[in-house]
Amino acid sequence: MKINIGNNKTAVFVAIPILIILILILYGVISNVVAIGSEPPQVLLERPDSKYDKCVRDTEYMRFHHWELLREIRENVVRYGKRGEEDINKCKECHTSRVNFCDQCHNAVSMSPDCFGCHNYP
Amino acid sequence: MDRRDFIKTTGGLILTVGSGTYAFRILSATGVSVSDTDNPLIGKKWGMVIDLTKCRPDCTDCLTACRTENNVSFHGDKRWDNHWIRKVKIEGEVGHTKVEKMVPLLCNHCDNPPCAQVCPVKATYKRDDGIVIVDHHRCIGCRYCMIACPYNARQFNFKNDEDWPNEERPKRSHGVAEACNLCAHRLDVGQMPACVEACQKCGANAILVGDLNDPVSEINRITSTLSVKRIREDLGTEPKVYYLGL
Numbered sequence: 001m002k003i004n005i006g007n008n009k010t011a012v013f014v015a016i017p018i019l020i021i022l023i024l025i026l027y028g029v030i031s032n033v034v035a036i037g038s039e040p041p042q043v044l045l046e047r048p049d050s051k052y053d054k055c056v057r058d059t060e061y062m063r064f065h066h067w068e069l070l071r072e073i074r075e076n077v078v079r080y081g082k083r084g085e086e087d088i089n090k091c092k093e094c095h096t097s098r099v100n101f102c103d104q105c106h107n108a109v110s111m112s113p114d115c116f117g118c119h120n121y122p
Numbered sequence: 123m124d125r126r127d128f129i130k131t132t133g134g135l136i137l138t139v140g141s142g143t144y145a146f147r148i149l150s151a152t153g154v155s156v157s158d159t160d161n162p163l164i165g166k167k168w169g170m171v172i173d174l175t176k177c178r179p180d181c182t183d184c185l186t187a188c189r190t191e192n193n194v195s196f197h198g199d200k201r202w203d204n205h206w207i208r209k210v211k212i213e214g215e216v217g218h219t220k221v222e223k224m225v226p227l228l229c230n231h232c233d234n235p236p237c238a239q240v241c242p243v244k245a246t247y248k249r250d251d252g253i254v255i256v257d258h259h260r261c262i263g264c265r266y267c268m269i270a271c272p273y274n275a276r277q278f279n280f281k282n283d284e285d286w287p288n289e290e291r292p293k294r295s296h297g298v299a300e301a302c303n304l305c306a307h308r309l310d311v312g313q314m315p316a317c318v319e320a321c322q323k324c325g326a327n328a329i330l331v332g333d334l335n336d337p338v339s340e341i342n343r344i345t346s347t348l349s350v351k352r353i354r355e356d357l358g359t360e361p362k363v364y365y366l367g368l
């Protein structure tokens with residue numbers, strides 16, 4: 001069976017954009033697959049003679065879910081007025097530098113959260 | 123049981139169980155997600171009394187204290203300056219004598235807040251203790267609340283302010299609306315708002331904040347025995363800022 005897709009010119013006009021999009025998608029996938037084994041960003045975990053000997057959650061949780069914890073704390077504080085021990089202001093008591101801590105991962109994955117427009121973090 | 127009956131019974135069963143669970147989930151999800159016993163705000167109702175007979179016309183201590191406590195943006199240019207509390211001169215005539223009064227104006231923390239009703243994203247809302255507050259994380263800057271508020275208590279952050287007087291507290295980035303939050307962060311931990319402390323420090327002691335639901339509180343005694351006025355009571359917004367000697 002012969003599929004009629006018009007003359008050759010139309011075929012070119014359809015095929016080229018599809019090809020470009022495919023290449024872009026493939027680039028995204030492949031570059032991510034390649035990056036899996038590469039070095040993770042180096043984060044300085046400062047711990048200046050602080051009164052805390054560990055973080056509020058374990059490292060694995062904080063690495064992948066800290067925004068969920070922050071969102072939970074935010075909801076409790078803003079909506080229900082529960083100002084407890086866990087506080088965004090407390091993070092900076094151990095992780096003193098934003099450039100050496102937050103920004104390292106955020107830059108590596110091209111995230112730009114706007115926490116710091118309003119919350120002070122030196 | 124023939125085939126037809128079997129299909130009928132199973133279908134009916136699935137429908138009942140499914141809709142039952144769904145209804146239960148919807149019904150149990152209404153209201154606040156924090157249970158009432160868990161919520162420290164329930165039962166309180168913060169209010170404020172401003173005694174104009176004690177307030178000094180030329181004093182601006184509360185304004186400065188508010189600005190430094192809450193990082194309210196101040197550029198020295200009235201197009202962009204925000205005021206959570208401001209002083210307004212009111213002129214009128216009593217008999218044949220002219221009277222002039224400087225009245226501190228702030229968000230009245232209405233019991234029936236028009237600003238919260240119009241907010242399309244529920245960024246402005248009334249907390250369970252009666253404080254009307256803006257969740258600036260959620261504000262989209264549509265400025266409906268500024269139009270809805272009959273007291274002109276809301277301002278918009280047109281510009282970022284570089285100053286950061288109180289680094290413990292957040293400031294607001296460009297593009298959100300804001301108003302007085304009755305220093306909710308201080309009330310939550312048992313302190314009095316910054317303006318109240320400043321007013322006590324300067325000796326005038328004209329502002330009082332207290333729990334209107336508490337029958338023995340000082341504020342309840344004042345509002346129930348002395349002649350207090352609220353601004354534009356006719357609007358039905360039920361403001362919770364009372365004025366003595368207005």
Ligand code: SF4
Pocket residue numbers: 228229230231232235236237238254270271272273274275276301359
């Ligand atoms: S005074 Fe204005 S901003 Fe404050 S609660 Fe009432 S309507 Fe909202």
